[in-house]
Each structure stands twice: as structure tokens, then as C-alpha cells.
Amino acid sequence: MELFFEKNNIISLNDRKRKAFINSLSGFKSLNLIGTADANGSTNLAIFNSVFHLGANPALMGFIIRPDSVERHTLSNILETGSYTINHVNSHIYKSAHQTSARYPKTISEFEATNLNPEFKNGFSAPFVKESVIKIGLEFRQRLDIALNNTILIIGEIIQVYCPAECMGNDGFLNIEKAGTLAGIGLDSYHTTTLVDRLSYAKPDKPLTSVVTEYQA
Amino acid sequence: MELFFEKNNIISLNDRKRKAFINSLSGFKSLNLIGTADANGSTNLAIFNSVFHLGANPALMGFIIRPDSVERHTLSNILETGSYTINHVNSHIYKSAHQTSARYPKTISEFEATNLNPEFKNGFSAPFVKESVIKIGLEFRQRLDIALNNTILIIGEIIQVYCPAECMGNDGFLNIEKAGTLAGIGLDSYHTTTLVDRLSYAKPDKPLTSVVTEYQA
Numbered sequence: 001m002e003l004f005f006e007k008n009n010i011i012s013l014n015d016r017k018r019k020a021f022i023n024s025l026s027g028f029k030s031l032n033l034i035g036t037a038d039a040n041g042s043t044n045l046a047i048f049n050s051v052f053h054l055g056a057n058p059a060l061m062g063f064i065i066r067p068d069s070v071e072r073h074t075l076s077n078i079l080e081t082g083s084y085t086i087n088h089v090n091s092h093i094y095k096s097a098h099q100t101s102a103r104y105p106k107t108i109s110e111f112e113a114t115n116l117n118p119e120f121k122n123g124f125s126a127p128f129v130k131e132s133v134i135k136i137g138l139e140f141r142q143r144l145d146i147a148l149n150n151t152i153l154i155i156g157e158i159i160q161v162y163c164p165a166e167c168m169g170n171d172g173f174l175n176i177e178k179a180g181t182l183a184g185i186g187l188d189s190y191h192t193t194t195l196v197d198r199l200s201y202a203k204p205d206k207p208l209t210s211v212v213t214e215y216q217a
Numbered sequence: 218m219e220l221f222f223e224k225n226n227i228i229s230l231n232d233r234k235r236k237a238f239i240n241s242l243s244g245f246k247s248l249n250l251i252g253t254a255d256a257n258g259s260t261n262l263a264i265f266n267s268v269f270h271l272g273a274n275p276a277l278m279g280f281i282i283r284p285d286s287v288e289r290h291t292l293s294n295i296l297e298t299g300s301y302t303i304n305h306v307n308s309h310i311y312k313s314a315h316q317t318s319a320r321y322p323k324t325i326s327e328f329e330a331t332n333l334n335p336e337f338k339n340g341f342s343a344p345f346v347k348e349s350v351i352k353i354g355l356e357f358r359q360r361l362d363i364a365l366n367n368t369i370l371i372i373g374e375i376i377q378v379y380c381p382a383e384c385m386g387n388d389g390f391l392n393i394e395k396a397g398t399l400a401g402i403g404l405d406s407y408h409t410t411t412l413v414d415r416l417s418y419a420k421p422d423k424p425l426t427s428v429v430t431e432y433q434a
Contacts, residue, residue, distance in 0.1 A: 030244025
């Protein structure tokens, strides 16, 4: 049976149910740990499911912050230092990653609380997550305040990338499935993935073909 | 072996390789078809992998548009009519969905070109995708221009939702995996998913538990 919700049905759901429902609607979500440090070097780590690709040239990524949540430490550290890391969540660390969403006081680092290890590499000032397989170091570029619901879009430029050689295709594609990266639904659901196919660049009068063998990632 | 890329290594990749690489880095992506019509009723359909959850109250979703791409018809239709639909891509339609990214002239509807069927429901002016299992009708709320790379963030409010009753948990969670929704990597890779677990709300001094059985979606 198909359910039909109108705006009024959505508004009349209780807060928790509406949050779970609406959070499921955008499709599968990226799962990343964002690592930061304040000016004194105190580290912070928080899981985000809103990181998205913004552009390849310059190489930009965006994510959404809710300033009244546990994410406020991530925000203040990024604005203070200008640096942060984005680290893919995989099946070995998803429980620890989820646990970083608990409301710890500023004096407790989520790294210590969750047994994930900070890793400082090649002069980058923000901590990477040692247990993550794909790690990205970014410099803060822009903050866009979204007045509609008091959220903030943070945009950063990719400065460093660490990834397994065996996951990279000869066309530049990175097979994050092979690297064990998970996908998410809503606020609490974790999923492995299975490749269906990679398809050729679409043109109006040309049939699509599979490019998996051609690019071998 | 771990590969290490610095900003200069990324810049020196050729355009196609950099695009494939950087597009893989944000993690798994949502896969949605955005349906629109212009003021004369001519329909348009385009695949987007940047739709994200922005907030539950009001219920907002965002996505990124590149105005110099095939996405320009989607943009002009949304600005003209104020309405659009977001339709999950599933394993039965991913090839047709991918094909909508071909550069068709404005006179050809991607619905016709790809054998996907427009569906008009409950007075909503933009076309839904009949073959999609989860369909969302939105009203345009805000446009944010991102000067860093000439992209545009389009924000809309959810006005209608269609989804299968058997996919909805008693907590409001929608099991989009059960509905057949796919996840994406980069620009051309399509994936099914398998649930690992749903975890309880995280608190500092409480162990996480599985909530799959409790919420039964």
C-alpha cells in the first residue's frame, strides 16, 4: 500500500517521528567523521551525514552544521583554525563513529571517549582518524548561513587526500565500496553496498554500456 | 599501499580524472530524479546525486545545480513554477535515470527519451516519476549562489510524500533499502545496500544497542 503525506500530515507528526521520517527521504547519505582541534590542540570528532561534493575545480566539499547541537565544537574549531578533516566511516568503526554523536563536554575528546585514534600527517594541523581508510584534509573557504532553519553550510577546499592505491581506477574513480565505506539512512542506520554497475557517459543517441572492466577500480 | 595527494597533485590531474576522483571523495551519494515542468507544461527530468537533508521542521531538502550543465532546464523550470519533485532511483530504473544526464534539446522531454512515465498526483503541478517507489513534491524556498565555483544551492520545502506503508517503521524511519533505493559513487556508479545495523540514540555513558527489532521498518 502507498502512503500519502501532505504538508499538514508532516507537521502534525511528533518531533521525533518527523525527524526520523524526513531524515530518511533524501536517499542514501554519506557517513563521515569530521576531525578538528582548537587553538590549544584539544581535539574533537563528530559524525556527519551531510557531507557532499560541491565541485572538482577547485576541489570543494560542503556540509551542514546545526549550531545548537553537539556539532557546535566542530564549528568553533573550524572557524578558529581554518582546518578540518573528513574521514570515511567503515564497518570496523561505525559504532564508535555513531557514539561521537553523544553530547560530551568540551573537556572530553570524542577520540578518547570512543577509542578512535587521532593521526597527524604531513604537517596538517587537524587530526585525521587513524582507523579510517579514506581521509581528506580541508581548508575552510566559506560559511553560508541558511536563515530558513538556522543551519550553516560550511565549504572547504581539499588540501590532502589519503586513499588505498588498490581502490583507484585508471580513470581517477575511487572505489569507496572496496575501501569499506558505509552508506547511511536517516540518523542511525548503517549499510554496506554492492556494485550494480558503472555506466558510460550518457549521450542522446548512444546506448549506455558498462565501464567496470574498462576502468578497473 | 596508501596514496597521498596534495593540492598540487590534485590540480595537475587532467580534468576528467580530477572530476572522477573528487566526485568519489564525499562518500556514498543519494540518487534522485528531479522532475519539473515549464509554464507551458513541457516536462523535464534529470538525475541528481547532490540532494541532501537540510532540516525536519520545516521539512527542507537542498541540492546543488551547475547552471552550465544539462541541469539548466531543471533550474529554469523551478524558478518559473516554484515546484519540483524528487524521486528515488531504484534498481529497475537506474539505466533510464543515468540516461537523463545526456544533453537533450529543450524540445525533447527526458521522460519520453528514457521511457520513464510522468505522473501527476493530488493537484501537484510538477511531474512525479511513476516508476519511482519514493516520491516527494517540493515547493521552492530559497536560492543560494555559491560564488566560489558558480554553483547554486536550491532549497525546497516538502509538500507531498508518497512511500510504501511496508517500509515505514513505527518510529517514522523509512526503510529506503527495502524500497529498492540505490546509492551512488562518483558520477556513474550504482549500488544496492545491505543493512548492517540501526543504533540507539548515543549518550555519553550508555552503551549503544541495536534498534532494528524495536522499530521494525
